[in-house]
Amino acid sequence: MAKELVGILGINQDRLRLEWVSSAEGARFAELATEFTEQIKKLGPSRLKQAA
Amino acid sequence: MAEIAELIQMTNTHFCLDCGVCTGSCPVARVFSDFSPRQIIEKCLYGIEDLSDENIWNCLTCAQCSVRCPANINFPEFIRLMRDEAYSKGYSGTLTHNGMLHTIWSLQTKGITQNRTFWIGDGKTSEKGDVFYFVGCRPYFDVIFRDINAGSIENCKNILKILNASGIEPVVSNDERCCGHDALWNGDEETFKKLAEINIEIIKASGAKKVVFNCPEGYLTFRDFYPRYFGDLGFEPVHIIDFLTEKIADGALELSEFPEVVTYHDPCRLGRLSGIFDPPRELIKSIPGIELREMPRSRENSVCCGTSGWINCSNCSKEIQVQRLSEASATGASTLVTACPKCQIHFRCAKSAFDLDIEIVDLYDLISEHLK
């Protein structure tokens, strides 16, 4: 649902990611955070920021 | 920023007679005994009210109290002004739906390019023209309230179908923003003004002279609040109901039979706040075979649908909604007709949670389904 709403707002859906990670999965959490940071860096600054 | 004492002067709230008619009439006070408009006023008059008081956010701003007040005190307006103060000091109501709707309208104050016209399908619209159809928040509601089948976007398709059947191809803009109604009533005047400015600009650029609404909140906000902040708008807000009653009276639109008993719920923004009571009833009765039965609390005495501005939805809201749906059932009607997208959402939420045996239908969906 959040992805769909972001889409209607015209924000790139790749900027949103929902993952479920349990407290026992520290390594997985770190991996996901790094991966998502890379992804956002690749997308560059959001238009929202430029327009604000 | 005005202090409470100043607000009292501005709104003539010191004329209060302490009669208690407001509290006696208030749907919230009936269910939740800690809430009392009379007491809020009294505390303000004695200088012991505090902007941190949570009760400021429990009012539905439904105007049931103010239409009955012998001293003509506009309590919802007083509350709105108090919220302006409270909000500027960092207080707010409890946001429903995790603040999703508040986030959406805040983001809409920025220079975003939305994708909100996906629903149009084979409906006919124009880039520029005399008539603008103000869709409102429905593309978003459609996603958020899908689980309770609140069918918001179908309703917009039906309005477009009605306009097209009358030979109108309205402007539907991908740049439209929330009208700002909820930000305004939540005390966030700044956001309200930003949203309103963008909407006015977009409508002016479309060349429209008339802006058609079916959401009573949008209509009221454009009719009464935009001019207060921005003066003459250069276009006229028109409610679809006036347009429809005219077309049906002229014979330009004809309706097919619907042999059902229905009852009608007056939304507070359409009835008490905009003064539109008869047209929806005439419209319902223009469907051949239909029987309209009134609920005991109708017209000026209609009860609010239980929450407003996406704040403070509680078991008090649910109690109000369940009472209202039971009242509708007790008339013997199979269907409750409403004319506000939010009444629709709130009643459907209560119906799904409590498994109540009554259909809830939007007035314009009903008309559109019975267009010949």
Ligand code: SF4
């Ligand atoms: S109904 Fe009006 S006069 Fe009476 S207590 Fe309420 S605000 Fe005061």
Ligand code: SF4
């Ligand atoms: S506006 Fe409605 S909810 Fe608020 S105090 Fe008046 S009657 Fe109660």
